[in-house]
Amino acid sequence: MKILHVISSVDPKGGGPIEGIKQLNLPVRGLGVQVDIVCGDNDSAAYIAEIQALAASNTAVGIPGTNVIALGPSYFGYGYTPRLIPWLRAHAHAYDAVIVNGIWQYHSFAVWRALKGTATPYYVFTHGMLDPWFKNTYPLKHLKKWLYWPWAEYRVLRDARRVIFTCEDERLLARESFWLYKAKEAVTAYGVANPPADSDDLVSKFFAQHPQLQGKRIALYLSRIHEKKGCDLLVEAFAKVAQRDESLHLVMAGPDQTGWVAKLKAQAEALGIAHRISWPGMLQGDMKWGAFYAAEVFCLPSHQENFGIVVAEALACGKPVLISNKVNIWREIEADGAGLVAADNLSGTLYNLERWLNMTSNEFNAMKAKTQLCFMSRFHVQRAAGRLLEIIRESQ
Structure with a gap:
């Protein structure tokens, strides 16, 4: 099996989403799966070079054995990456599953645009980005998202083969942010590898x-x-x-x-x-x-x-x-x-x-x-x- 992760950025400062990919990578590869990552980073970014070096050395720190395709630069706070859709249309068919990590940025909409009507299934990890806390804390931002939701993220989630949540509470909370919500939900275990023993x-x-x-x-x-x-x-x-x-x-x-x-x-x-x-x-x-x-x-x-x-x-x-x-x-x-x-x-x-x-x-x-x-x-x-x-x- 071949899996492609799509994420706005692999910068470790982004926290949970990229760390989740890193943690999952080793055990998934141990089960015989090839994993690649495509992102909107500039390939000259220092952390991209570090990830690629670690991958080449097959070191357990970073993202070992994984090819990272950086298609940046990306533009605006939205992370618009003009090379992403053409790349997906040319290469996504080679993968058994495409996994979108996070929403509200261009990469999720790009996957929907590129794969809509094709035989390549995609899956979405929302990574808590539908939690109603954001609606209650940032009502003006939520209103802005409402203008975007019907023609973009709603369709991204609606057409995903599965929308994957990391625990039951996250799944239930996601239903409270937008009344126009349709998704084929799944809940997975989530976690981390054993820490260093020394x-x-x-x-x-x-x-x-x-x-x-x-x-x-x-x-x-x-x-x-x-x-x-x-x-x-x-x-x-x-x-x-x-x-x-x-x-x-x-x-x-x-x-x-x-x-x-x-x-x-x-x-x-x-x-x-x-x-x-x-x-x-x-x-x-x-x-x-x-x-x-x-x-x-x-x-x-x-x-x-x-x-x-x-x-x-x-x-x-x-x-x-x-x-x-x-x-x-x-x-x-x-x-x-x-x-x-x-x-x-x-x-x-x-x-x-x-x-x-x-x-x-x-x-x-x-x-x-x-x-x-x-x-x-x-x-x-x-x-x-x-x-x-x-x-x-x-x-x-």
């Missing part, structure tokens, strides 16, 4: 880069610095518990795509805890895994999160997760006792931090013991790869 060495490398964190009780945030992630809630809630233990330290790791970090730092300064928070930027590879292993807990008080790959990664590293009930896998984590769940507001974020700090060592160790069991039974990527191929085969 945890002590990775922690040492992380502390070598960040010596000020040695000996701290680290609460780790690792994701995009974005309004929907609840970063401001975490900073304020941490300020309310920081005095309980001088060794408590918050690490806010991730790319800043909207310029919000400056405001968050000013917030921390006003709260008197600027010296208790580190901002290392985007962490990748050994530094990312070192941060996970060095942390005591992982925090993600998101207002909207269709799955949360970083949550699964934290569990895989044996770290209890402190999350909001807007992270769509919260029910599974709560049921397994692998973390703490509360509302996506200040009181909920504070409640999670206080419950963690109030735990006895026996209670905390018992929760830690459940994290990897939760990961292996629910969020290991091998299950996700098998389910994805099952969806494709059943629908053909």
Whole structure:
């Protein structure tokens, strides 16, 4: 079987969609599937060269063994890529399935235009982009999307062989954004691969880069610095518990795509805890895994999160997760006792931090013991790869 992923950009700063492709790639290829990616990036982008080099070396970091076709440059915020439709019309027939990753940008509409009326089936991962949180939070943007929806994304979803959701909550929420909605829905498992096992060495490398964190009780945030992630809630809630233990330290790791970090730092300064928070930027590879292993807990008080790959990664590293009930896998984590769940507001974020700090060592160790069991039974990527191929085969 040959699969083609279509995505607006493979820039790792984009977060979940490209990370999902990377995580799925190895187990899917292990099942005998060839995977290619086409994107709207400029082929001169540094991250494209890095991905291609890793692919050529068959290294497990990045996207090994996968050909990335960069058809950029793309234009405007919409990601218009004029070479995409001609390329798809010329090459898509060589694939058994085309998978669209994300909507609301040109690549999804281009797949519909190019494959409409052909024998090549396409599938859509919405990656949470139909969550009603966006409608409620950005009503003007939602109105703009309504003007676009009937002649573009509605048709993209309507004609897809399957619209694939990463959990049941995401599927149900997607129905609430637009009343004109028609899709042949499917729910897949989703997840991540086993993390590197050399945890002590990775922690040492992380502390070598960040010596000020040695000996701290680290609460780790690792994701995009974005309004929907609840970063401001975490900073304020941490300020309310920081005095309980001088060794408590918050690490806010991730790319800043909207310029919000400056405001968050000013917030921390006003709260008197600027010296208790580190901002290392985007962490990748050994530094990312070192941060996970060095942390005591992982925090993600998101207002909207269709799955949360970083949550699964934290569990895989044996770290209890402190999350909001807007992270769509919260029910599974709560049921397994692998973390703490509360509302996506200040009181909920504070409640999670206080419950963690109030735990006895026996209670905390018992929760830690459940994290990897939760990961292996629910969020290991091998299950996700098998389910994805099952969806494709059943629908053909």
